[in-house]
Amino acid sequence: MIYLDYAATAPMPRAAADAMYAVLTEQYGNPSAQYPFGLEMKKRLEGWRGIVAAAMGCPPERLYFTSCGTEGDNWAIRAALWQNRHAGRHIVTTAVEHSAVLECCKWLEKDGYEVTRLLPDGQGNITAGQVLEAVRPDTALVSVMLVNNELGTIFPVGEIAEGLPAKNPKTLLHTDAVQGFLTFSARDLGADLISVSAHKIGGPKGIGALYIGPRVRNPRPLLPGGGQEGGVRAGTEATAQIAGFAKAAELRMDSRLEDQRHLCELKAYAIEKLSAIPDLHFVGNGAAPHILSVSLAGWPSQNIVNDLGSQGICVSAGSACHQGKPSHVIAALKLPKRTASGVIRLSFGPAVTKADIDACADAIRKHHDSRCPMLL
Numbered sequence: 001m002i003y004l005d006y007a008a009t010a011p012m013p014r015a016a017a018d019a020m021y022a023v024l025t026e027q028y029g030n031p032s033a034q035y036p037f038g039l040e041m042k043k044r045l046e047g048w049r050g051i052v053a054a055a056m057g058c059p060p061e062r063l064y065f066t067s068c069g070t071e072g073d074n075w076a077i078r079a080a081l082w083q084n085r086h087a088g089r090h091i092v093t094t095a096v097e098h099s100a101v102l103e104c105c106k107w108l109e110k111d112g113y114e115v116t117r118l119l120p121d122g123q124g125n126i127t128a129g130q131v132l133e134a135v136r137p138d139t140a141l142v143s144v145m146l147v148n149n150e151l152g153t154i155f156p157v158g159e160i161a162e163g164l165p166a167k168n169p170k171t172l173l174h175t176d177a178v179q180g181f182l183t184f185s186a187r188d189l190g191a192d193l194i195s196v197s198a199h200k201i202g203g204p205k206g207i208g209a210l211y212i213g214p215r216v217r218n219p220r221p222l223l224p225g226g227g228q229e230g231g232v233r234a235g236t237e238a239t240a241q242i243a244g245f246a247k248a249a250e251l252r253m254d255s256r257l258e259d260q261r262h263l264c265e266l267k268a269y270a271i272e273k274l275s276a277i278p279d280l281h282f283v284g285n286g287a288a289p290h291i292l293s294v295s296l297a298g299w300p301s302q303n304i305v306n307d308l309g310s311q312g313i314c315v316s317a318g319s320a321c322h323q324g325k326p327s328h329v330i331a332a333l334k335l336p337k338r339t340a341s342g343v344i345r346l347s348f349g350p351a352v353t354k355a356d357i358d359a360c361a362d363a364i365r366k367h368h369d370s371r372c373p374m375l376l
Helices: 014-025 036-056 069-083 099-110 128-134 157-167 239-254 256-274 301-310 328-333 337-341 354-370
Strands: 063-066 090-094 114-118 139-143 172-176 193-197 208-212 280-282 291-296 343-347
Touching (some): 014 239, 036 063, 036 239, 069 099, 069 208, 090 099, 099 114, 114 128, 128 157, 239 256, 256 280, 256 354, 291 301, 301 343, 328 337, 337 343
Parallel strands (some): 090 139, 139 172
Antiparallel strands (some): 193 208, 280 291
16 A cells, blocks of 8 residues: 555554554553652653644643644633633634634624634745734634645745734634654744644644643633643543653654655655656645645546546545535635546655656556546
8 A cells, every 4th residue: 555645644663553552552641640650640640741842832731631632622722712702712723724713603693703714825825924914902812723634735824923923812722733844943933822733743642732822811622621730621532542641742852854855856746756757736835745636637536536546545525524515625725627627636655756756657648548538
């Protein structure tokens, strides 16, 4: 199998799986228990928190474990709005955010919030000036993702953070950094709330984290209950998942610079190989080295995905969360219909090789040569 869908999920290293297995079978104490076995697990939990916090570039006491990126996004948005409930009911976001943000905003509109969704240009770019111009005296929250999960576009979150106080000092800034994990430091980025997910970096599914900065005072819990996670995220901690998350983060941090160089080389090589295929267009100009969207104009994207999948090559027709539905990200670019219908996403990880790219490019060319495009 040739796996080119790392933006959907990444394979787990054996060391991360072993860390989870040890917790499941030997270190299974409840961190809230007060006898030595439980207290030892509490100590381990805080050690794992420290590892993930170091990977995010934030103090451990400001990092809270969640069940996933979606929970982190929803919690961040609602916590920010609760703090600014007397300051306004306006939200600024983009039309190309992950569904976790956009669907949350849709529900909030039913509760009387007003949402401004900023459209990107034809290449998928959104500028800091565009975001700041949309901020009003009643803007409670700005939520802009760090890296777009379909295009690889890097949004100027740091620049937005720098300009936001002059526009409205009360407005809080959230960023969904799931696709940009390990490329930033929370201290430098400047966002008030940052959500990440473990399974994008080789950790287990079902665990994520939320950084809550000092401007968010007494964050309102998304899930009230017991006193876990400092009393703001109830529920017995998923210790095995957290152990796997920490080990995956540790491994990726150790090889981060080497991985970045490898991914940059892979993307450049993929662009070179794919450029030779007739009717293929590159979609957007995302700078993230692990994501590349292309379109085989006139050929249905799901047909391409199915054909390549039958040959053991895994690519996607967009975010895995769409489950076959049209992508709101591609729709926002306002591409010609023939181009939009043929978009597929290739996304890379440390284990991907140039030989994998060669095989994928050959398969796409064969698909092009052996099939007629749909008529539009």
